[in-house]
Amino acid sequence: MTPGSATLARPLDPxxxxxxxxGAREQRAxxxxxxxxxxxxxxxxxxxxxxxxxxxxxxxRAALEQQLQQMQAxxxxxxxxxxxxALSPQQASDALHAASAQLGSSARLSLQGDRAxxxxxxxxxxxxxxxxAQARSAARxxxxxxxxTRGAQGLHGNIVLALGGGS
Numbered sequence: 001m002t003p004g005s006a007t008l009a010r011p012l013d014p015x016x017x018x019x020x021x022x023g024a025r026e027q028r029a030x031x032x033x034x035x036x037x038x039x040x041x042x043x044x045x046x047x048x049x050x051x052x053x054x055x056x057x058x059x060x061r062a063a064l065e066q067q068l069q070q071m072q073a074x075x076x077x078x079x080x081x082x083x084x085x086a087l088s089p090q091q092a093s094d095a096l097h098a099a100s101a102q103l104g105s106s107a108r109l110s111l112q113g114d115r116a117x118x119x120x121x122x123x124x125x126x127x128x129x130x131x132x133a134q135a136r137s138a139a140r141x142x143x144x145x146x147x148x149t150r151g152a153q154g155l156h157g158n159i160v161l162a163l164g165g166g167s
Contacts, residue, residue: 081140106154118159123155145159
């Protein structure tokens with residue numbers, strides 16, 4: 001024996017002596033228990049996490065595919081907006097007024113140079129979503145700042161937009 005293995009063997013001597021004193025049936029029972037424990041540890045540490053990953057992978061992949069399609073659609077929309085000819089300030093103003101008219105009395109639009117401010121009083125979230133889509137596509141306006149609160153009658157607050165190519 002090497003000197004290092006002799007120091008390791010000394011603490012194990014009582015265990016070896018105890019093992020030799022057990023009967024064959026007890027040794028088999030302990031081996032079976034160790035085998036069961038080892039199988040449980042292997043299952044818990046290696047097999048079960050991998051199994052879970054394999055089961056959840058198709059759903060995660062489908063969700064990621066859907067996100068990719070949404071991102072590609074948004075990228076196509078951005079490219080379409082970039083490729084569209086520039087609007088004159090009057091055309092952008094007319095498009096914003098037309099979109100704001102659909103909000104009815106719950107909105108007031110004011111133009112200040114290359115910016116527009118929409119003041120909302122009681123608009124629904126779906127109305128605002130549609131208005132923002134129209135403002136972005138028809139007037140090529142970009143939201144710069146929003147200060148909205150949600151109340152019992154709907155959304156209240158202001159939205160500041162940059163018109164056309166303005167910042």
